[in-house]
Amino acid sequence: MDLALCVINRKRMSLEYAGAFNPLYLVRNNEVLVTKADKFPIGASPDGTLSSFTNHKIEIKKGDVIYLFSDGYVDQFGGADSKKFMAKRFRNLLLEHHKLPMNEQKDILISTLKEWMGEEEQVDDILVIGIRI
Numbered sequence: 116m117d118l119a120l121c122v123i124n125r126k127r128m129s130l131e132y133a134g135a136f137n138p139l140y141l142v143r144n145n146e147v148l149v150t151k152a153d154k155f156p157i158g159a160s161p162d163g164t165l166s167s168f169t170n171h172k173i174e175i176k177k178g179d180v181i182y183l184f185s186d187g188y189v190d191q192f193g194g195a196d197s198k199k200f201m202a203k204r205f206r207n208l209l210l211e212h213h214k215l216p217m218n219e220q221k222d223i224l225i226s227t228l229k230e231w232m233g234e235e236e237q238v239d240d241i242l243v244i245g246i247r248i
Contacts (some may be wrong), residue, residue, distance in 0.1 A: 116157050119183040123175070123246070130175050133168040140182040140206065141173065142213040147206045179248040180213045187241035188224070193231035200231055209245075217245050 119137035123130050132139045134152030141148040150171050160166065175181070189205045192198065208227060212220050224243055 117152075117186060118157050119152065121181070121183060123181075123248075125248070128175050128177075128248075130173045130181065132171045132173065135168065137183070137185065139171070139173075140184075140209060141175075142180040142182070142210060143176065143178070145210065147210050149206075175248050177248055180209075181246040181248070182209055183244045183246075185240055185242040187237075187239040188228065188243060190239055191228065191232060191241070192235045192238060193233055197235065200228075217247060220245055 117136040119132070119134040119139060121130055121132040121139060130141075132150055134150075135155060135157045136152050138152045139150040141150065150173065153166070153168050155166050158165075184205075189200050189202045191200050193200065208224070209220075212223050215223070228241070
């Protein structure tokens with residue numbers, strides 16, 4: 116199972132993040148800062164061993180926008196050539212709209228995805244969480 120998990124301490128203006136395949140995006144100063152996830156799922160491996168996840172500690176600032184998400188959006192097929200949406204296009208979409216209120220961002224994400232999918236079936240669960248500091 117893939118996972119992205121973070122704890123935000125608003126008093127200390129800090130964030131701790133760990134991920135299994137799913138990265139964290141932090142938009143600051145019109146730039147997307149990517150904190151990479153570990154490249155293994157949660158749970159035991161076939162031989163029964165458990166892996167330790169990297170705990171990333173990040174200083175946050177007022178105005179930062181944090182995004183956690185499943186791979187469903189970027190892996191969705193669509194467009195003129197029935198290709199995946201892909202991470203670069205997703206990052207650019209978030210960067211283009213990160214200053215808007217969260218409810219407007221949600222509407223844009225939904226309408227963009229519907230337009231991208233066209234007649235394609237949804238291939239996976241889709242979750243996007245945005246948090247403005």
